[in-house]
Amino acid sequence: MNSIKYLSCFVILLFLFGCISDDTHGPEQNTTTNSVVDDNNTSIIEEGCDPVCDAKYDCISNSCILKQGCDYDNPACDHDYNCIGNECILKKGCQYNNPRCDSEYNCINNDCVLKKGCQYANPKCDEGYECINNYCILEPSESGSISIKGEVVDSTGSGISGATVQLTSQSVSNGKIYRMYILDEKTTADGSFYFSDSDITEGELGYRLGEPPYYFFLTIYKEGYIDEFIYDYDETPKELSSGEWNVGKITLSDLGTRNEMSEGRFTVKYYDGDEECAEIAMDSMQEYYPQVMEILEVEPYSDTTDFTFNTILEQGYGDWLGSSNGIWTVCYPWTDNIDNPQIADMWNTAIPHEMAHHVQLYLKKPYWAEEGIAQYTTKTINDEIDCSEEFVSIVDLHGENMPAYDSAACAFHMLEQEQPGFFQELLQTMEDDNTNCNRESGYFIKTTMSDVYGSDLTEYFVGNFGFDTETLEDENHCP
Numbered sequence: 001m002n003s004i005k006y007l008s009c010f011v012i013l014l015f016l017f018g019c020i021s022d023d024t025h026g027p028e029q030n031t032t033t034n035s036v037v038d039d040n041n042t043s044i045i046e047e048g049c050d051p052v053c054d055a056k057y058d059c060i061s062n063s064c065i066l067k068q069g070c071d072y073d074n075p076a077c078d079h080d081y082n083c084i085g086n087e088c089i090l091k092k093g094c095q096y097n098n099p100r101c102d103s104e105y106n107c108i109n110n111d112c113v114l115k116k117g118c119q120y121a122n123p124k125c126d127e128g129y130e131c132i133n134n135y136c137i138l139e140p141s142e143s144g145s146i147s148i149k150g151e152v153v154d155s156t157g158s159g160i161s162g163a164t165v166q167l168t169s170q171s172v173s174n175g176k177i178y179r180m181y182i183l184d185e186k187t188t189a190d191g192s193f194y195f196s197d198s199d200i201t202e203g204e205l206g207y208r209l210g211e212p213p214y215y216f217f218l219t220i221y222k223e224g225y226i227d228e229f230i231y232d233y234d235e236t237p238k239e240l241s242s243g244e245w246n247v248g249k250i251t252l253s254d255l256g257t258r259n260e261m262s263e264g265r266f267t268v269k270y271y272d273g274d275e276e277c278a279e280i281a282m283d284s285m286q287e288y289y290p291q292v293m294e295i296l297e298v299e300p301y302s303d304t305t306d307f308t309f310n311t312i313l314e315q316g317y318g319d320w321l322g323s324s325n326g327i328w329t330v331c332y333p334w335t336d337n338i339d340n341p342q343i344a345d346m347w348n349t350a351i352p353h354e355m356a357h358h359v360q361l362y363l364k365k366p367y368w369a370e371e372g373i374a375q376y377t378t379k380t381i382n383d384e385i386d387c388s389e390e391f392v393s394i395v396d397l398h399g400e401n402m403p404a405y406d407s408a409a410c411a412f413h414m415l416e417q418e419q420p421g422f423f424q425e426l427l428q429t430m431e432d433d434n435t436n437c438n439r440e441s442g443y444f445i446k447t448t449m450s451d452v453y454g455s456d457l458t459e460y461f462v463g464n465f466g467f468d469t470e471t472l473e474d475e476n477h478c479p
């Protein structure tokens, strides 16, 4: 209450000074009854307050002085405080740090609310995820290296040295299964093999593995033995993120002799274990041979068709081969899985294609025409020939090149569309005069094909399929 005393004195002093400065009244005013002076809203009378002060005021030294405290807004409380019993009391709640929230909570509308995120188990991460910086991150596979080892033995249990062990990676994309070669290794003198982590992941083709977990399977082959294919179980590849895949002992069976099954002109040759592949091959040949013959209408080279299932080594390059003598492929573990549309599609295109080679390969022609005729036959049978896209050059075609095969098929298809019967007449002409000259594109296009067509096809092949006018001219000097 010191301040109130001081205020009172201050007011009185002001008054006194006022008197002192006003010589005419002098100190007598102090004693004047009912003399009222207004000064700063303070009514001052000499004895007591008249009129009586309002309830909010105290009468001090004849002055109505506003009472002290928040009830009288003198002073009012800060906005964080409530005025209770004329005292400013800090409001309750986290907004006023009274009390403040734990560090795991946010103060929202004056309530402590648990923060969001896995760090606060709100919500927790699913299994297999790790909470990092409040985000659920897929747990990295266990760190550590991978390796694969095993031993290749013969039927007596002795190690086979020099067998090839090929490591393949499998991936699935758009429902299609892709198997990609990673590396291979030969077994040591005691038949063992070992792929170290660096062999697998740091090799030239290690990038094909992608991120772990990896999916592996092994192909093992050696001359004189039946190929083996090693999965984790059934036909599921081995999933490996870390650690060692110990394949154990793999027994290679002796190759023995090929089995045979024959029906009519068809014979299928296969090893033990390839029976299902053999059945599919026989059925497919019987289905497609008449359709191929209906399109080609030439005398087949041979009275018989042999379909041979090779080992990987016997097959050498290429999954499928067709020649005048027959057709060859490898019976892989998936080759007989025709419930898989991808495998069914393989059979439905490979058989008519190779069968077309088999029937008319003896008719001499350039390589692009050989593949074009085989592909035209296949696409026509499957009713899926499409010549609406721009063609690729076929003039230098060699090896397997599907876009070029398809363009070459169109070279025949479009002429056949324009002149129905053209294709069969062309083959008939080639059969009647199976001249070596037809091996040259110049002669084949400018003479054989153009004669059947009725006018020069040079522009057709130059404009669409990458041929060069001068080269065709140079190659047309066959007698």
Ligand SMILES: [Zn+2]
Binding pocket: 353, 357, 371, 374
């Ligand atoms: Zn071909």
